[in-house]
Amino acid sequence: MKKVVKFGGSSLASAEQFKKVGDIIRADEGRRYVVPSAPGKRNSADTKVTDMLYDCYRTAVAGRDFKKKLQNIKARYQEIIDGLNLSLDLSPEFEKIAENFAAAAGEDYAASRGEYLNGIVMANYLGYTYIDSAEVICFDENGNFLADKTDEVLSERLKDLDNAVVPGFYGAKPDGSVKTFSRGGSDITGSIVAKAVHADIYENWTDVSGFLVTDPRIVKDPEVISTITYRELRELSYMGATVLHEDSIFPLRQEGIPIHVLNTNAPQDPGTMIVENTCSKPKFTITGIAGKKGFASITVEKSMMNTEIGFGRKVLGVFEDNNLSFEHMPSGIDTMTVFVHQNEFAEKEQQVIAGLHRAVQPDSIDLESDLALIAVVGRGMRRTRGTAGRIFSALAHAHVNVKMIDQGSSELNIIIGVENRDFETAIKAIYDIFVVAQI
Missing domain, CATH: 3.40.1160.10 (Acetylglutamate kinase-like)
Structure with missing residues (x-):
């Protein structure tokens, strides 16, 4: 070998x-x-x-x-x-x-x-x-x-x-x-x-003895992930998990080479295997929880916007013109919300608001700051009913108000938006319901 x-x-x-x-x-x-x-x-x-x-x-x-x-x-x-x-x-x-x-x-x-x-x-x-x-x-x-x-x-x-x-x-x-x-x-x-x-x-x-389910600064002694796929790792790395530099994944993924994360100070520990794909069932429904603070949301409301061809492109075009990338974009029938990094948006908020008025003539524009995004990631969620419901239940029990929820079509991750002040409480609540309750 x-x-x-x-x-x-x-x-x-x-x-x-x-x-x-x-x-x-x-x-x-x-x-x-x-x-x-x-x-x-x-x-x-x-x-x-x-x-x-x-x-x-x-x-x-x-x-x-x-x-x-x-x-x-x-x-x-x-x-x-x-x-x-x-x-x-x-x-x-x-x-x-x-x-x-x-x-x-x-x-x-x-x-x-x-x-x-x-x-x-x-x-x-x-x-x-x-x-x-x-x-x-x-x-x-x-x-x-x-x-x-x-x-x-x-x-x-x-x-x-x-x-x-x-x-x-x-x-x-x-x-x-x-x-x-x-x-x-x-x-x-x-x-x-x-x-x-x-x-x-x-x-x-x-x-550290492998990739942890969540940040040990938030949850004391979190469980170690035994096996994680490249896609799951990519989702968690993007949202702040930092055991590996996220750009290190791509050369290995091209070749299908597995990564074994191990602890120099405890070489006997099994560590975490990072693989292209696997038939092995995860220990828990979720693989990991990661997140970042410091986001702002811009909600554009306009009656009948769903019938207006090109509406989404025009809205995102305003952000592109101001050199701003967006993180997530949940929408309703008459509303469209764009999440961006608050520190980048703060300098350009008035230009963006003016640009949105010119581009789509909205009924109203609502801004909200000091938000955090949390990613709940896991291949096990595909086969498990009620995952989103359990998340909502855990957060409600912890008195955390959910500002946004967005699930990818791959069913690999669920993104939750909360206030910055609720960030740690939310992660602990999700960890407890999916990990502690299953141990």
């Missing part, structure tokens, strides 16, 4: 954590390709190396002395190197970094050095071949990721290597300048490597 394994920053924050990672990799000879993140926090009061690099670079660009800050970063790596008893000297690398910082090589370059250096340490520790991601992860001159070219270059580079370390998070443009993915982008690199080597499984090692 061929596996690509990606380890997050918390898994590589110290020499002690590195040793755990080494034990995990050596325990399975199928774990042949390793994608490391930059060292994360060693404790709650600590600073991630990526954030230290950003701070150091900004100091350099401002023309102030940055050498002490860079030395502190070097000390983080030296602590790991010493703890692993490696004969590795990163001084030449830090000299090069200092030169490039002084020459204002860019924030992407600065941020990428965390993974770049950690990759060198990891390859030295494991005895694997090191591949600089700048040589194999390709972006165009505008910074757009080139998936096909990357797959071609990376596949060729890895085809004769039994083992390799490819640092996460970054690649390069045609001129050689470094370009990063968004924060958390090491997940994307891991999935790209898995696709390139036609891996059997992509293991994503982090500091």
Whole structure:
């Protein structure tokens, strides 16, 4: 079996954590390709190396002395190197970094050095071949990721290597300048490597024992999801669940490669399998609950609007003209409601209102702010009657007023709109009715 394994920053924050990672990799000879993140926090009061690099670079660009800050970063790596008893000297690398910082090589370059250096340490520790991601992860001159070219270059580079370390998070443009993915982008690199080597499984090692049914900051010790499909994960990730970078799903989905989310600090835990599809029945009716605060709704009312051809297009055209994307659009016979991000809408609300009057001559326009959207997701809902009724019942019992409910035609998810102040209460109520009551 061929596996690509990606380890997050918390898994590589110290020499002690590195040793755990080494034990995990050596325990399975199928774990042949390793994608490391930059060292994360060693404790709650600590600073991630990526954030230290950003701070150091900004100091350099401002023309102030940055050498002490860079030395502190070097000390983080030296602590790991010493703890692993490696004969590795990163001084030449830090000299090069200092030169490039002084020459204002860019924030992407600065941020990428965390993974770049950690990759060198990891390859030295494991005895694997090191591949600089700048040589194999390709972006165009505008910074757009080139998936096909990357797959071609990376596949060729890895085809004769039994083992390799490819640092996460970054690649390069045609001129050689470094370009990063968004924060958390090491997940994307891991999935790209898995696709390139036609891996059997992509293991994503982090500091939780799998994907949780809901946010542990809202519900104490929520259940772990044993198996989740790509579609369910996409729905939950979009609504705020953050175990994986949502863009990491696509390369794997194209190849049908399952993702196994595991805990570096508890490798014996079964974790969560993320798959294209499955016949296995979920433990609960729902798979997960996720949500976001900070939405506004714009309700357009007009008598007989359902007979007016092009009404919906005209309404949405106003939002498009103001460069606003919409989240959901429930409607009635004479009403149409558009949900948008409140912070984006606030700056343009008067332009939108004026635009709607010109476009469709509504009878009235009603605005409501400080709303939250909650997604209840699960393939088990398709086969279960009364799911929406149970949600309404649970929310009514918790004294939560429902502002909107929208169910997709796939019956995979139900979106509920509530006031921001009821967000946590609503999630707890839904969790209790679908999970706690079934345990």
